[in-house]
Amino acid sequence: MAAADLTTHPGHLARRLQQAHYLLWNTMVSEEITSPQFAVLNTLVAEPGLDQRTVGERVGLDRSTIAEVISRLGRRGLLDKVRDPEDGRRFLLRLTDEGLRTHRKLTVRTARMNQVFLAPLTAEERTVFFDLIRRVSDAAEGLRNPGESLVAPG
Amino acid sequence: MAAADLTTHPGHLARRLQQAHYLLWNTMVSEEITSPQFAVLNTLVAEPGLDQRTVGERVGLDRSTIAEVISRLGRRGLLDKVRDPEDGRRFLLRLTDEGLRTHRKLTVRTARMNQVFLAPLTAEERTVFFDLIRRVSDAAEGLRNPGESLVAPG
DNA sequence: GGGTATTGTTCAGTGCACCGACGAATACGA
DNA sequence: TCGTATTCGTCGGTGCACTGAACAATACCC
DSSP states (O other): OOOOGGGGOOHHHHHHHHHHHHHHHHHOOOSSSHHHHHHHHHHHSSSTOOHHHHHHHHHHOOOHHHHHHHHHHTTSSSEEEEEEEEEEEEEEEOOOOOOOHHHHHHHHHHHHHHHHHHSOOOOOOHHHHHHHHHHHHHHHHHHHSSSTTSOOOO | OOOGGGGHHHHHHHHHHHHHHHHHHHHHTTSSSOOHHHHHHHHHHHHHTBBBHHHHHHHTOHHHHHHHHHHHHHTTTSSEEEEEETTEEEEEEEEHHHHHHHHHHHHHHHHHHHHHHHHHTHHHHHHHHHHHHHOOOOOOOOHTTTTTTTTTTO
């Protein structure tokens, strides 16, 4: 059987896109704080006091991964975890002052980086770019829990 | 400072897209062979006897990562490494019969998976989707080695 | 109120992905 | 030809990402 052309394989393209982003992030935004870590900071700016699982849901990370990311942010002193007094299973998360400062600083740099990253595209193309990726991702995500947002199951 | 909207951040979208793909791959293609591993098999079908670094270049992986991927494929008996008699630094890579069989089987499944993954998009949208992602990735990759493919430096 | 189910977190295991440093082999230049 | 530079592969370290299993706390139902 002949070899396939990887440039028409969305998975391959998705990986390359993420690598390209990773690279640019490292040079233009931060070598310490990663993009997923920034996503967590950003979520906690919008909604302070969320529990760990919900933060993971917001940024699209599973339980194990979000636990590690949060542990790193905690070690760096960017957020605090406290047990929820109303539900002993949860930890409530809140940014420290240092965490807020870091978020503010990185927000500026991230905006600059996105400009560079998207520079090859026109304004209309960027809109299409976002729309197409979101539609594909959402559809695949929907295949994960069949019937999740449909009528109540049997 | 207000929190940013992650749905307009290409890095966040790229990560989500790759996760969605990873998920679908796992359920529709293989739980043992991953997408990067398939990319390596595919490259060696097209160009048997490549050395490790070149394979990495073809699929977009750095030396460390490609070494691990190839080591796993070797452990599974899907490829062989032999020292290049003409250049003792290199290992030449070649698929085993088992590797060829695996590639053939996964090629079929991968095509099916891509159909499902891209189902939300029309034929024209898929073309645009590929084009936009490639342009952004290529441009970012180009920022990595400034002047690499330009006129001779200095 | 007590047993069962669910939920939040953690842990172990696997795999991708990067960087920087190292050793071995080769290529090049004085 | 000899020394330096480059190149290929490896190794150690960090971080993301998933699964499955374990554990504790809570919720629910008889």
